[in-house]
Amino acid sequence: MSIDDIRTYIRDGILMDPALSIEPDDDLLLSNVLDSLRVMLLVTHLEERAGIDIPPEDVTLENFQSLRRIHDYLGRRSA
């Protein structure tokens, strides 16, 4: 999944706000784009789309702080 794919899902699928601008390194938590419920939605979506199982211990601030970090995490998992 590309950074664009992740951004599109967050904007259209979770926030229902297609006009929102999110840069790859924006802090998704400090800007309050994600809260804990939305993180859960995102994890479920990523699991389905990427066909992987994301264990709870991987759902951390380090792996989900920005679009780039999510992308990097998925990259490591599919490597």
Add this chain to the structure above:
Amino acid sequence: MPGYLIHHAVSHWAERAPDAPALIMEGRSLSWSELEEAGNRLAHALLARGLAPGDRVGIFMHKSLHLGVALYGILKAGGAFVPLDPFLPPARLEVVLEDCGIRHLVASDTVARTLESLPPAARPSIYGLDPRDGLDGVSWAEVDTHPAHPPDLRLIDLDLGYIMYTSGSTGRPKGMMHTHRGSLTYARWGADHVGLGPGDRVASHAPLHFDLSIFDFFSTAQAGAAVVLVPEGVTKFPASFTRTIESEGISVVFTVPFTLIEMLERGALDQRDLSSLRWILFGGEPFPPKHLRALMARLPGVRFTNVYGPAEAPSCTCYDVPPLAEGDDAPIPIGTMSRNSRGLIIDADDQECPVGVPGELCVRSSTLTLGYWNRPELNARVFLERPSHGPRPEVWYRTGDMVSRGEDGLLHFHGRRDRMVKTRGHRVELDEVEAALCTHPAVSEAAAFAVPDGQGSSAILATVTLREGDDPDGGEIMRHIRGHLPVYALPREVTVASDLPRTTSGKVDRGRLRDLYLDGRRP
């Protein structure tokens, strides 16, 4: 116990345990003596810019060690602190700044963009920001040029300590005023109940604008223990939070059931050593027994206490949860009145209810708010006066919560008597959500309702009808209200309908909307 004002605890421990940690966050810490000096310097900086006793000072910051300095600096200067949600949109921030007459504000760099969006006339004097275009700021470097000794002021324990804002049913948030004495009653009750001592490390998990933070900071300071500030980002990831508990050796946590259920389900508990944890207090919402039982089984060395009390009268009642029998799914009682609190359960005619009959809980307590800032009509409505032996009547607070007393003397919670809901521990007035929806020019009518979110809490949903000729979708309306409501009060979904169901008297039937939603059908 250290002194009769909230901030006396800092001076007390600065003298007796100067090098012990007072605040800890992400590998950095402030000792009691450092906190004492930094607080004094901020107090002098505020006074130098004209702060007068009783002035309200906003705290608009994400979690940081400076947040603790802000709390005590404001109190030391004789001001009352007003915690503001750092995620507030500018329009909402402006409403609170104006309502409360806030002319001084301590901020963090992370909120500078919101402050820049305020109209210049609405901007207070700002402390804690590096100077930048358009914002009149006093940097921490400049604060640090002020004297390190305490300001010489005459303050008493009946002076205002803080004002906490919460959702208001008219669409305008309301601020409740608390004195030093009330806060200390709450803080000392908490410190005693849990037996806090200098070795404890208490998590500051809740945001500052949530009244659990009064326990986190001030109960901890009473005992000379350390507060571990948990960054906002970490609080959204259960596995990150449990790792913080482990790595920081946190011993006491006060939070909402939602957080604990998340911890149970997604906190990677089987990979953590949480042996430092000895007491969990929870409140804000009922804790579903099956989840609580499972958590107690996972954390056998931890004691659990249910703490009930609206932010107007914190820690009214408490209940130390005994081991829960398998299959016993009776709701967890809210327990008995805490010390310094009396309760009265009354019916619609203000008469006391017999045992077992639910009525509205009224409270008389030294933790009780002085009332809402600048809201005489509301104050007249929520306080009940009853005859006393003295020259003035006793003042009781109507909680709006339906409560019964069992044969065993334990109190049980039965929900609200109005349209306030709790979502993940936050109070939200559904009327306020509807008022925000109606500020969209295309919205004709709005109905907000709450449904169970499957996580032991409630989710807010809304249905709107549109004015003729307009056709924004739910997403555009969501985007609009995001500028008017705090994040936790946002509906999870806004549905556009051609009309709303009505009761026979013609009122919008929100119960029917809720049932339709739960049945999987949309209006």
